[in-house]
Amino acid sequence: xxxxxxxxxxxxxxxxxxxxxxxxxxxxxxxxxxxxxxxxxxxxxxxxxxxxxxxxxxxxxxxxxxxxxxxxxxxxxxxxxxxxxxxxxxxxxxxxxxxxxxxxxxxxxxxxxxxxxxxxxxxxxxxxxxxxxxxxxxxxxxxxxxxxxxxxxxxxxxxxxxxxxxxxxxxxxxxxxxxxxxxxxxxxxxxxxxxxxxxxxxxxxxxxxxxxxxxxxxxxxxxx
Amino acid sequence: xxxxxxxxxxxxxxxxxxxxxxxxxxxxxxxxxxxxxxxxxxxxxxxxxxxxxxxxxxxxxxxxxxxxxxxxxxxxxxxxxxxxxxxxxxxxxxxxxxxxxxxxxxxxxxxxxxxxxxxxxxxxxxxxxxxxxxxxxxxxxxxxxxxxxxxxxxxxxxxxxxxxxxxxxxxxxxxxxxxxxxxxxxxxxxxxxxxxxxxxxxxxxxxxxxxxxxxxxxxxxxxxxxxxxxxxxxxxxxxxxxxxxxxxxxxxxxxxxxxxxxxxxxxxxxxxxxxxxxxxxxxxxxxxxxxxxxxxxxxxxxxxxxxxxxxxxxxxxxxxxxxxxxxxxxxxxxxxxxxxxxxxxxxxxxxxxxxxx
Numbered sequence: 001x002x003x004x005x006x007x008x009x010x011x012x013x014x015x016x017x018x019x020x021x022x023x024x025x026x027x028x029x030x031x032x033x034x035x036x037x038x039x040x041x042x043x044x045x046x047x048x049x050x051x052x053x054x055x056x057x058x059x060x061x062x063x064x065x066x067x068x069x070x071x072x073x074x075x076x077x078x079x080x081x082x083x084x085x086x087x088x089x090x091x092x093x094x095x096x097x098x099x100x101x102x103x104x105x106x107x108x109x110x111x112x113x114x115x116x117x118x119x120x121x122x123x124x125x126x127x128x129x130x131x132x133x134x135x136x137x138x139x140x141x142x143x144x145x146x147x148x149x150x151x152x153x154x155x156x157x158x159x160x161x162x163x164x165x166x167x168x169x170x171x172x173x174x175x176x177x178x179x180x181x182x183x184x185x186x187x188x189x190x191x192x193x194x195x196x197x198x199x200x201x202x203x204x205x206x207x208x209x210x211x212x213x214x215x216x217x218x219x220x221x222x223x224x
Numbered sequence: 225x226x227x228x229x230x231x232x233x234x235x236x237x238x239x240x241x242x243x244x245x246x247x248x249x250x251x252x253x254x255x256x257x258x259x260x261x262x263x264x265x266x267x268x269x270x271x272x273x274x275x276x277x278x279x280x281x282x283x284x285x286x287x288x289x290x291x292x293x294x295x296x297x298x299x300x301x302x303x304x305x306x307x308x309x310x311x312x313x314x315x316x317x318x319x320x321x322x323x324x325x326x327x328x329x330x331x332x333x334x335x336x337x338x339x340x341x342x343x344x345x346x347x348x349x350x351x352x353x354x355x356x357x358x359x360x361x362x363x364x365x366x367x368x369x370x371x372x373x374x375x376x377x378x379x380x381x382x383x384x385x386x387x388x389x390x391x392x393x394x395x396x397x398x399x400x401x402x403x404x405x406x407x408x409x410x411x412x413x414x415x416x417x418x419x420x421x422x423x424x425x426x427x428x429x430x431x432x433x434x435x436x437x438x439x440x441x442x443x444x445x446x447x448x449x450x451x452x453x454x455x456x457x458x459x460x461x462x463x464x465x466x467x468x469x470x471x472x473x474x475x476x477x478x479x480x481x482x483x484x485x486x487x488x489x490x491x492x493x494x495x496x497x498x499x500x501x502x503x504x505x506x507x508x509x510x511x512x513x514x515x516x517x518x519x520x521x522x523x524x525x526x527x528x529x530x531x532x533x534x535x536x537x538x539x540x541x542x543x544x545x546x547x548x549x550x551x552x553x554x555x556x557x558x559x560x561x562x563x564x565x566x567x568x569x570x571x572x573x574x575x576x577x578x579x580x581x
Contacts, residue, residue, distance in 0.1 A: 120307050123271050126294040127301035128321035128370060134295075138320070142311040 002198055008175050009183035009199075016091070016179060017159040020098040024106040024155045025148070027099065032110035033136070047111075051104045058101065062168025065097050069169075089171045094179075097169040098159045106155040113147020114140060150214060157210045160203075225281060226374065226406060230267050232274030239263050239274055239430045245423070247281065250400050250407045252417040252438070255427030261410045264427065265376050268408065269301050270294035280374060298325070300367030302377040306359035308351040308366070315347040318366050325370040334369065340402060341365045341395055357388035361395060368403075375407045381416060396420055397581045414457035418442075418501045419580045439463065443549040445531035445542050455534070459503035460550050461580070466496045475520075478579070482546025486520045490579045499580050504540060506576040507552035511562060513571050521574040525550070527564050532556075543572045550574070 002010070035047055053061055069075045069087040076086055087093035117140055125135035141148075163181040170177030172186070180199055187196035226245040232238065239260050245251050253261040266272035270285065271294055278286040285292045308317050322328050329337075338344050341361040351359060360380055367375060380396075381389045393416070399407075400420055411417055417424060417438070424441050426434040434447045441447070442460045464480035469489055476489040478500055485500060492498055513522055525543035533540050539559045541552045550572055554564075564570070 120303065120305075121309060123294075124301070124303065124307040124309070125320075126271070127269060127299060128366065129295050129324035129326075130320075131293075131295050134324070139309060139311075143309075145311075 003195070005174060005178075006183060006195065006199060009178050009180045010202075012091075012175065012177075013160055013179040013181075016094055016098060017156045019095050020102060020159045021106070021152055021155045023095065023099055024102060025152065028103060028106040028110060028151065028155075032107045033114055033140070035107070035111045036114035050107050053101050054104050058162070058164025059168055061101060062097065062165040065100065065165075066168055069093060069096065088169050089173060089177060091170075091176055094166060094170045094177055097165045098162060101162060101165045102155045102158045105158045106151040109147045109150040109154060110144065113144035113150075116147075117143045149217065153210055153214045157207060160206070226268075226408075227279045228264070228268060228276070229278070230264065230274040230276035232267075232276070234263070237430050239267070241427075241430070241432045243425060243432055243435065245406065245408070245425070247406050248404070249422035250409050250420050251423040251425060252421035253408060253410045253425050253427055254412065254414075254417050254421075256412055259427040260430040261412075261427045262378055263430075265378050265408060265410050268374075269299055269376055270297055271301075295324075298371070298373045300370055300372035300375045302360070302363050302367050302375070302380045304379045305383050306351070306356075306363040308354075308359055308363055310351050312351075313347070314343065314349050314351065314354070314362050317351065317362060318347075318369055321366055321370040327371040329369060329371065337365050337368050340398055355388065356384050357391045360384065360388075360392060364395075364399070373405055375403070375405055377407065377409045379410050379412070381413070382411075393419060394581070414454050415580075418459075418461050419499070439548070443542060443551055445529050445540055445551070456505065457503065458540070458551065458553065459501060459506070460548075461499055461501045462548055462550075463497070463499050466492045466494050466498060469494065476579075478577075480548055482544075482548035483523045485523070485574060485577050487577045487579045490581075501578045501580050502550050502574055503576070503578075504551040504553035506574060507543070507550055508573045508575070509541060509543070509552050509554060509558070509562060509564065510571045510573055514573060517573065519573045519575055521572075521577060523572050523574070525570055525572040527566055527568040527570060529566060530559060530564060543570070545572065 031046075031050065035043060066088055067073050069079070071080070071086060079085060079087055087096055121139050121143060122135050125139045126132070130138060161181065162179070163185070166177065166179055166182055170179075172178050172182050180203065184196050184199045187193070187199065225247045227243070228245065229242045231240050237258070237260065241264060253264060255261045263272060267274045267276070268278060270292060273291070276286060278284070284290055285297055309320065312320060341364055343358065343361050343365055346354060346358055346362065351362070354362065364380070381392060384392065397419065409420060421438045424435065424438045425432050426441070426447070434441055434444070439461055462480045464478040466476050467479040467484060468477035470476070474489045475486050476492065477484050477486055478498060487500060490498070510522075523545055525545050527541060528544045528549065529542040531540045533553060537555055539554050539556045541554055541559060541564060543550050543552060552572065562570070
C-alpha cells in the first residue's frame with residue numbers, strides 16, 4: 001500500500017493541480033475572451049504563444065523558466081528584490097511553471113466556448129440594457145459553462161500528469177516539490193515495483209475517471 | 225420624430241441615408257437583401273458604428289462627439305432569429321431586460337403585454353421547448369417590457385415558415401394598433417409591409433430611394449418600386465372603415481375616401497378600421513360601367529398617370545378615386561385602344577380586393 005511519503009506526494013499533487021487550475025481560470029478567462037473576440041493582428045501571435053507548451057518538450061519550458069526565475073533571471077531578481085526569495089525548487093515555483101505548462105488546456109476550451117456563443121446573444125443583451133461587463137457575467141459565462149467544465153478538468157488533469165517541468169523547476173524535495181509522477185520515478189529507480197504499481201495504477205484509474213467525467217457530464221460540448 | 229443621417233463605406237457597399245421618420249406608427253424599411261436596411265437598423269441601435277447623426281425627439285444618440293452605446297439607448301430590438309437566452313426560462317428572459325431598464329412595469333402593464341402576445345402559458349418553459357413563432361413572440365414581449373422609446377424589428381418573420389408567419393401576423397397587427405411608440409420594421413416581404421406599415425422607406429444599394437406614407441408611396445408611378453421591386457405584388461393599400469355588412473352574401477362594404485368596395489366579410493363590426501389591398505393586376509379599365517359582369521367593384525375614376533411597366537407589353541395606369549388612387553396593370557395595346565390619357569374619365573373594375581386587417 002501507500003507509505004507516508006507516497007501520501008505526501010499525492011496530497012502535494014492535488015494541491016498543486018488545484019491551485020494551478022484556480023489561477024488558470026482567473027488568468028485564462030480574460031485571455032480566452034480576448035482571443036475569441038479580437039480582430040487584432042496580435043490574435044495569431046498570442047494564440048501561438050499560449051499553445052507553445054502543447055508542442056514544446058517540458059524540459060525546454062522548464063529550462064527557460066529556471067533561467068528566468070533563477071538568481072540571474074529577470075523574474076528571479078524581481079522576486080529577490082520583493083523579498084520572496086527565489087522560486088525554483090519551491091512549491092510556488094512549481095505553481096508558476098504549471099500555470100504556463102497547462103495554460104493551453106484551459107485557454108483553448110474557453111476560447112472555443114466563447115467563440116461558439118457568437119455575437120448575437122451579447123448584442124441581444126446590449127439591447128436589453130446590459131453593459132458589456134454585465135453581459136459577460138450574465139450571458140457569456142453561463143453560456144460557456146461546458147467550456148469552463150472542460151477547461152477545469154483538462155487543466156487539473158494535465159497538471160497532475162506533469163513530470164518534465166517538475167523535475168527541471170522543482171527538483172525532488174519531499175513535501176515541497178515531490179509530486180506523484182516524480183515519486184513513481186523514484187520507486188522505479190529503486191526497483192520498488194510494488195509501490196510504483198500502487199501509485200501508477202492509481203494514476204491510470206484517476207485519469208480514466210476524469211476523462212469519463214469529461215465525456216459524460218459534458219454532452220453539450222459538441223452541440224452547436 | 226427620428227432624424228437619422230448615416231454615411232459609411234462598408235466592404236462592398238456604402239450606406240448613405242438622410243431620413244426623417246415619424247414618431248408614431250410603423251415605418252417599413254423595405255428593400256432587397258443587401259440594400260442596407262438591416263445595416264441602417266443596426267446603426268440606429270448602435271450595434272454598428274457609422275459616421276453620422278441620430279436623434280430621437282430631442283435626445284441625441286449620435287453625432288460627431290457623442291456615441292451613446294447600445295445598452296444606454298432606450299430601444300427594443302427584435303432580431304430575425306429570436307435570440308432568447310437559452311440558459312434562462314421565458315420568465316427569466318423577460319426579467320432580464322426589465323431588471324436592467326430601471327422601469328419595472330406595473331403588474332397590469334406586464335399582464336397587458338403578456339396578453340397582447342399570448343405568451344401567458346409559456347412563462348415557465350425553456351426557450352428550446354418553444355416553437356419558432358412562440359420564441360419570436362417572447363422576444364417581442366421581452367423587448368417591449370423594457371419600455372422602449374423606439375422598437376426596432378429586423379425581419380422578425382423571415383426565419384419562420386408560412387404557418388408560423390400567419391400565427392404571428394395578427395399579434396403584430398394588434399401591436400400596430402396598441403403601441404404608442406414608433407416602430408421601424410425591416411422587411412423584404414411586400415405582404416408584411418402592406419399589412420403592417422404606415423410609412424415606407426424603400427432602400428436600394430445603401431440609399432433610401434423613396435419614403436413617405438405607405439398609401440401614397442405605393443401609388444407613385446415615378447418610382448421604380450412598383451414595377452421593379454414589387455413585380456406581381458405591385459398594388460396599393462387603402463385605409464377604410466366597414467360601412468355595411470351583407471349577411472346574406474357574407475360581404476362587407478368598405479368605405480374609403482373616394483368610394484367603397486365590397487370585400488369578403490372578415491367579421492369586423494361596422495365602423496371598424498380596416499385596410500384593403502388592391503393589386504395592379506386585379507384592376508382593369510373600362511370606358512362604360514359594366515353591368516353584365518361578374519366583377520362586383522366597378523368605380524368611376526379619372527386617369528391620373530400612365531407609365532411603362534417592367535415588361536414592354538405592359539403599362540401601369542394610376543386611377544384617381546377621389547382622394548385615393550389605385551393602380552391598374554394593362555397591356556399597352558389596351559391602353560392605346562381605349563385611348564387612355566391623363567384626365568380621361570373611366571371605370572375601374574376591381575376583380576379582387578384583399579382585406580388585410
